[in-house]
Amino acid sequence: TGMFTFDRGYTSTASCRSKITYIDGDKGKLMYRGYDISYLATKKTFLDTAYLLLNKELPTKEELDSFKEEMAKRSFIHEGMKKLFDSFVDQAHPMAILSAGVSALSTFYFDHLDIDSPEEYMEMANRIIAKIPTIAAFSYRYSNGLPIIYPDLQKGFTENFLYMMRAYPHKHVDLTAIEIKALDTIFTLHADHEQNASTTAVRNLGSTHAHPYAAISAGIGALWGRAHGGANESVIRQLEMIGTVDRVDEFIARAKDKDDPFRLMGFGHRVYKNFDPRAKILKKIRDELIEELGIDSELVAVANKIENIALNDEYFISRNLYPNIDFYSGLILQALKIPKDMFAVIFVIGRTPGWISQWIELKEQETIKIARPRQLYLGPDDRTPIH
Numbered sequence: 001t002g003m004f005t006f007d008r009g010y011t012s013t014a015s016c017r018s019k020i021t022y023i024d025g026d027k028g029k030l031m032y033r034g035y036d037i038s039y040l041a042t043k044k045t046f047l048d049t050a051y052l053l054l055n056k057e058l059p060t061k062e063e064l065d066s067f068k069e070e071m072a073k074r075s076f077i078h079e080g081m082k083k084l085f086d087s088f089v090d091q092a093h094p095m096a097i098l099s100a101g102v103s104a105l106s107t108f109y110f111d112h113l114d115i116d117s118p119e120e121y122m123e124m125a126n127r128i129i130a131k132i133p134t135i136a137a138f139s140y141r142y143s144n145g146l147p148i149i150y151p152d153l154q155k156g157f158t159e160n161f162l163y164m165m166r167a168y169p170h171k172h173v174d175l176t177a178i179e180i181k182a183l184d185t186i187f188t189l190h191a192d193h194e195q196n197a198s199t200t201a202v203r204n205l206g207s208t209h210a211h212p213y214a215a216i217s218a219g220i221g222a223l224w225g226r227a228h229g230g231a232n233e234s235v236i237r238q239l240e241m242i243g244t245v246d247r248v249d250e251f252i253a254r255a256k257d258k259d260d261p262f263r264l265m266g267f268g269h270r271v272y273k274n275f276d277p278r279a280k281i282l283k284k285i286r287d288e289l290i291e292e293l294g295i296d297s298e299l300v301a302v303a304n305k306i307e308n309i310a311l312n313d314e315y316f317i318s319r320n321l322y323p324n325i326d327f328y329s330g331l332i333l334q335a336l337k338i339p340k341d342m343f344a345v346i347f348v349i350g351r352t353p354g355w356i357s358q359w360i361e362l363k364e365q366e367t368i369k370i371a372r373p374r375q376l377y378l379g380p381d382d383r384t385p386i387h
């Protein structure tokens, strides 16, 4: 029937009007609230960026200080949540625990179901941005049978997360400034990306007036998929599979072979056809990190060789296949000793301010229309009942 436009994957449908993020794929441009991503990633911190997304303006020094304090103060989770973590089997995937944990937050703050004022939105936003790293670190520690580490009020947002991941009760944790900066930049670069699949999931739930924690939990579910948040994990798995520098040529040849479904993970992008501005920033950080930490692994050598070949090869150049954000973020997270099954969780920590800002933008509209697409029905016509 010709009643509806068929738009598989919504590639040509705008689902909303938004003032948050601007992407120009041809020019390799990404802006949050009008600020270029490279400015935010190099001159500002993740918390500045989160504040900007939520409040539409960058914070002053005083505003940033009080936001930091707010984050630290709210980073603890209800002790009752520990029973929830206890109930999961060993090696449960941290994304599953995180999504359950965020959903469970709604049981502790249920009176906030019908939040409808800017103050209540902000309280919800602060609470969830502050608690997600704690739930994330607890997920990791529980799934590995490690004792949990509580947040340290003296530490900054990103440092605190790394500390909760790495600390052992008996061991002093050494966190270098460059490691904290690298992770903070990864968070900033993931903070929003307009109407991607997980943000769309969050907005869809928002349109039904579901609890905001249920909406964020749905976003986490969407991000778990390998076509979305799982790509940087695939990059490292592929590099490990290739294994040694002498095997690189064989896999480059396979990537170029039209009869072989093999693709180089971490290359190409649906929107960015000249370069991914986020990848450019991370490439620099990856180089600095590797130099400063003195990492000289076979994995890094394999990655470097692939990168060099691809950047100079006619096949990749003619198809605009450049290393994307996941190519470098996978390598950086590996250098930060973050286990692969936590990569998508890191993405969640970064993306949370974006999801919440989009949820608030939706709520602040004069009229909220429930997200309810139509379909083209292809099933049988009216059938004669048999009995």
Ligand code: CMC
Pocket: 228, 231, 255, 256, 262, 263, 264, 265, 266, 267, 268, 269, 270, 271, 319, 321, 324, 325, 326
């Ligand atoms: N390795 C080898 N060939 C490739 C690759 C690759 N990674 N990516 C695309 N091509 C080829 C493809 O075979 C096609 O060749 P031809 O024109 O001769 O048929 C041409 O390049 C265009 O590819 P496409 O699949 O039509 O491009 P797309 O825009 O639909 O896909 C992509 C974009 C990211 C899905 C794809 O490049 C890909 O599969 N990359 C590897 C996976 C990956 O790194 N994903 C993470 C993307 S970034 C996610 C984010 O922004 O968060």
